[in-house]
Amino acid sequence: MVGWRIRANMEEIDVENHYTGHPTIFSIRLFYGGEFTKFPGRRYVKGKERYVDLLDIDEFCVHDIDEMMETLGCVEEGKLLYYHFKRPFSDLDFGLFALASDSDINHLGTYVGQHKLIEVYVEHDKTKLHTYTMSSTPSKVRIEEIVDQPSWDCIGSSKPNVVPTKETKSVQIDAQCETQGICDEFDEFLNEETGGITHESNNRDDADDSGDSGDSDDSEFLVDLDNLLDEPEIDMNEFLLNIDEDIEWVGDLGGSNVKETETREIDDIEVVNNEVFLYESSSDEGNPKGNGNSEARVSDPFYVYQKFTSYEELKNAIRQHAVETRRELDFIKNDKNRVRAICKGTIPDLGQLDPCGPSQSNKESEENNCAWVLYASKWEQDVDWEIKTYEKEHRCLQTRNVKACTYKFLAKKIVQQIESNPTVPTRALQEQLQREYKVDISKMKVFRAKTEALNQVRGDYAGQYITLRDYVQELRTRNPGTTVKIEVESEPNPSSETRTFKRIYICLGPLKKGFLAGKRDYLGLDGTFMKGPYLGMILTAVGLDGNNCTYPLAYAVVEAENINSWTWFLRCLGDDIDLQASSNFTFISDRQKGLLQAIGTLYPCA
Numbered sequence: 001m002v003g004w005r006i007r008a009n010m011e012e013i014d015v016e017n018h019y020t021g022h023p024t025i026f027s028i029r030l031f032y033g034g035e036f037t038k039f040p041g042r043r044y045v046k047g048k049e050r051y052v053d054l055l056d057i058d059e060f061c062v063h064d065i066d067e068m069m070e071t072l073g074c075v076e077e078g079k080l081l082y083y084h085f086k087r088p089f090s091d092l093d094f095g096l097f098a099l100a101s102d103s104d105i106n107h108l109g110t111y112v113g114q115h116k117l118i119e120v121y122v123e124h125d126k127t128k129l130h131t132y133t134m135s136s137t138p139s140k141v142r143i144e145e146i147v148d149q150p151s152w153d154c155i156g157s158s159k160p161n162v163v164p165t166k167e168t169k170s171v172q173i174d175a176q177c178e179t180q181g182i183c184d185e186f187d188e189f190l191n192e193e194t195g196g197i198t199h200e201s202n203n204r205d206d207a208d209d210s211g212d213s214g215d216s217d218d219s220e221f222l223v224d225l226d227n228l229l230d231e232p233e234i235d236m237n238e239f240l241l242n243i244d245e246d247i248e249w250v251g252d253l254g255g256s257n258v259k260e261t262e263t264r265e266i267d268d269i270e271v272v273n274n275e276v277f278l279y280e281s282s283s284d285e286g287n288p289k290g291n292g293n294s295e296a297r298v299s300d301p302f303y304v305y306q307k308f309t310s311y312e313e314l315k316n317a318i319r320q321h322a323v324e325t326r327r328e329l330d331f332i333k334n335d336k337n338r339v340r341a342i343c344k345g346t347i348p349d350l351g352q353l354d355p356c357g358p359s360q361s362n363k364e365s366e367e368n369n370c371a372w373v374l375y376a377s378k379w380e381q382d383v384d385w386e387i388k389t390y391e392k393e394h395r396c397l398q399t400r401n402v403k404a405c406t407y408k409f410l411a412k413k414i415v416q417q418i419e420s421n422p423t424v425p426t427r428a429l430q431e432q433l434q435r436e437y438k439v440d441i442s443k444m445k446v447f448r449a450k451t452e453a454l455n456q457v458r459g460d461y462a463g464q465y466i467t468l469r470d471y472v473q474e475l476r477t478r479n480p481g482t483t484v485k486i487e488v489e490s491e492p493n494p495s496s497e498t499r500t501f502k503r504i505y506i507c508l509g510p511l512k513k514g515f516l517a518g519k520r521d522y523l524g525l526d527g528t529f530m531k532g533p534y535l536g537m538i539l540t541a542v543g544l545d546g547n548n549c550t551y552p553l554a555y556a557v558v559e560a561e562n563i564n565s566w567t568w569f570l571r572c573l574g575d576d577i578d579l580q581a582s583s584n585f586t587f588i589s590d591r592q593k594g595l596l597q598a599i600g601t602l603y604p605c606a
Contacts, residue, residue: 003054004052004053004054004055004064005052005053005054006050006051006052006068006071006072007050007051007052007053010049010050010051013027013051013053015027015053015116015117016115016116016117017348018116019116023112023113024056024057024058024112025054025055025056025057025116026055026057026112026115026116026117026118027051027052027053027054027055027116027117027118028051028052028055028117028118028119028120029049029050029051029117029118029119029120030049030050030051030052030065030068030120030122031044031047031048031049031119031120031121031122032047032048032049032050032069032072032074032121032122032124033046033047033048033074033122033124034046034047034048035047035123035124035128036092036121036123036128036129038128039093040093041093042091042092042093043092044092044121050072052068057105057108057109057112060105060109061102061105062083062099062100062101062104062105065083065099065120065122066081069081069122074122074124076124079124079125080124080125080126081122081123081124082100082122082123082124082126082127082129082132083098083099083100083120083121083122084096084097084098084099084120084121084122084123084129084131085097085099085104085108085118085119085120085121086118086119086120086121087111088111088114088115088118089400089440092121094431096121096129096131097131098131098132099120100132300392301317301320301321302317302321302374302387302390302392303387303390304387304388304389304390305386305387306386306387307384307385307386307387308376308384308385308386309383309384309385310383310385311336311339311385313385314339314376314385315331315339318331318339318341318374318404319404319409322402322403322404322405323402323404323405323409323437323439324437325394325398326398326399326400326402326437326438326439327343327345327370327372327394327396327398327399327402328343328344328345328399328401328402328403329341329342329343329344329372329404330342330343330344330403333375337377337378337379337380338375338376338377339374339375339376339377339385340373340374340375340376341373341374341375342369342370342372342373342374343369343370343371343372343373343394343396344370345370345372345394345396345397345398345399346369346370346396346397347369347370347395347396347397348397370394370395370396371391371393371394371395372391372392372393372394372396373389373390373391374387374389374390374391375387375388375389375390376388400438400439400440401439401440402439405437405439405441406445407445407446407448407449407452408449408452410433410441410445410446410449411448411449411450411452411453411456413433414429414433414449414450414453415453415456415457417429417453418450418453418454418457419453419457422454422457422533424450426443426446426447426450427443429446429449429450430442430443430446433446457533458533461532461533461534465501465534468486468501468504469486472484472486475506475508479508479509479510480509481509481510481512481513482506482507482508482509482512483505483506483507483509483512483554483572483575483576484504484505484506484507485503485504485505485572486501486503486504486505487502487503487504487568488500488501488502489501489502502558502559503556503557503558503559503565503568504556504557505554505555505556505568505569505572506554506555506556507553507554507572507573507576511551511552511553511554512553512554512576512577514551515543515551515553515577516577516578518545518546519577520543520544521583521584521585521586522543522544522585522586522588523541523542523543523553523585523586523587523588524541524542524543524587524588524589525539525540525541525587525588525589525595526539526540526542526589526590527539527540527561527592528540530557536557536558536559536560537557537558537559537560537561537565538555538556538557538558539555539556539557539558539561539565539566539569540552540554540555540556541553541554541555541569541573553573553577554572554573554576556568556569556572561592561593561594561595562593562594563593563594563597563598564594565594566592566594566595566597566598567594567598567601567602570598570599570602570603571602574602574603579602579603581602581603581604581605582605583603583605583606584605584606585603585605585606586606587599587603587606
């Protein structure tokens with residue numbers, strides 16, 4: 001057995017590779033003696049840091065951190081300590097979680113399988129965060145001083161978190177300890193077949209270590225002797241009456257799909273291992289084995305002889321695959337007839353890494369190129385591109401910095417969301433995209449992607465205004481007698497050939513002819529707002545037909561609902577239906593501002 005150790009120096013150690021094959025072992029980067037700055041851009045300032053190695057998540061508890069703080073001499077009587085851990089690949093603004101109970105330890109354990117270095121932050125006397133209010137633990141960790149060695153276990157205990165005193169301290173730092181000592185203890189741990197990591201206690205008696213373990217109670221197995229229930233007896237003969245003896249099944253034997261028919265006894269029925277599913281779902285970083293391989297969740301989009309209709313379709317598929325698998329794919333041959341893409345990821349030569357030896361940055365390790373490659377080509381007379389060579393296996397490490405994840409790629413993914421909600425915050429988009437693709441995306445890149453998506457959405461609106469004169473010409477061609485009037489504003493530059501749209505009035509010829517034929521001296525006037533990137537008002541004039549149903553007559557798009565716009569609309573309408581200042585006509589409206597004044601000026605007898 002070996003216990004956790006506080007590293008004597010701050011030398012970097014590649015714990016990710018060193019703990020390979022030991023999914024429960026991890027290290028802590030402990031920040032203490034400082035305080036957090038304000039949100040946003042939170043930082044931990046005025047503090048110190050130390051590394052703690054050889055921790056086992058199966059035996060780790062909050063009291064171990066208490067002992068670390070006591071060992072470092074950072075415990076003051078009457079002062080409170082607040083512990084927080086940071087989720088990997090998160091920032092201090094949104095990635096901090098409380099670390100004060102067994103449930104919090106279980107939360108931390110979901111990341112240990114893939115991230116062997118966890119950052120823990122300590123606040124002294126008071127906390128500026130709200131993580132403890134979201135935890136199931138009390139809002140404060142009480143520090144008490146006790147004399148006797150506590151006999152209760154850390155995990156599963158209902159006792160309060162107590163910082164041990166010097167008499168009960170189980171781990172001490174040897175001031176003369178070199179980093180090589182950690183390596184020896186780690187090698188000793190790896191040589192043990194059934195050992196776990198426990199804390200060595202200076203006050204533990206030798207008799208306790210050599211005693212008969214059969215007489216000691218196992219704290220992990222608690223049996224309620226007063227409420228024991230016998231398992232019910234089951235008649236398997238009745239169960240087997242409903243089971244067919246010949247079971248046709250399709251299995252995966254030796255890596256190949258084989259369809260067989262066999263007779264299986266009831267004892268051979270396999271039971272689904274729920275722990276595998278729970279372990280996979282508990283991690284948000286992919287494979288529970290810690291290799292970060294996400295191909296299990298991403299279907300392979302390529303195969304030999306697969307065809308693509310265009311060059312852009314092929315390149316977009318490769319970029320999509322690079323982002324989904326978090327691999328750095330590069331085009332080394334890219335012309336009008338050939339495309340060759342390779343994976344630039346490398347396979348590090350792990351070897352026998354010594355965490356206490358020289359820094360790996362001073363060693364030149366041999367690296368092999370990843371085997372993933374895709375080659376596609378087409379004949380000059382053909383249109384379709386065809387994949388000729390494809391090696392789909394990745395053996396390289398994944399990365400969160402994917403070159404293919406550009407702002408244009410992200411803009412295509414969020415264009416529908418931006419169309420329905422153009423005011424979505426940039427920070428919310430950033431968190432959504434990082435959670436979806438699990439790559440690092442800067443706030444500026446998300447901002448540029450949002451701007452590009454807005455341009456794509458608004459480009460459709462701008463294109464309609466560009467073709468406005470074509471639309472007017474088509475109206476006049478299809479509807480003889482149609483009246484269309486457009487007002488524009490001049491550009492600040494007199495030499496500019498374009499003008500800015502201001503107003504448009506439309507009265508379709510058939511509607512005007514029908515209204516004049518069965519004229520009823522009655523019109524309803526109203527306006528409504530336009531929604532979209534280009535705001536404005538729509539003014540309408542609606543009459544009644546012989547069946548007392550609504551009869552649309554004319555409409556206009558104006559900049560606002562005011563005296564000027566209503567006067568212009570009513571003047572255009574009077575020219576079409578021959579209204580004079582002395583006309584005895586009836587208007588009904590909602591008395592909007594500017595409307596009554598416009599009617600009183602143009603048609604005082606109405």
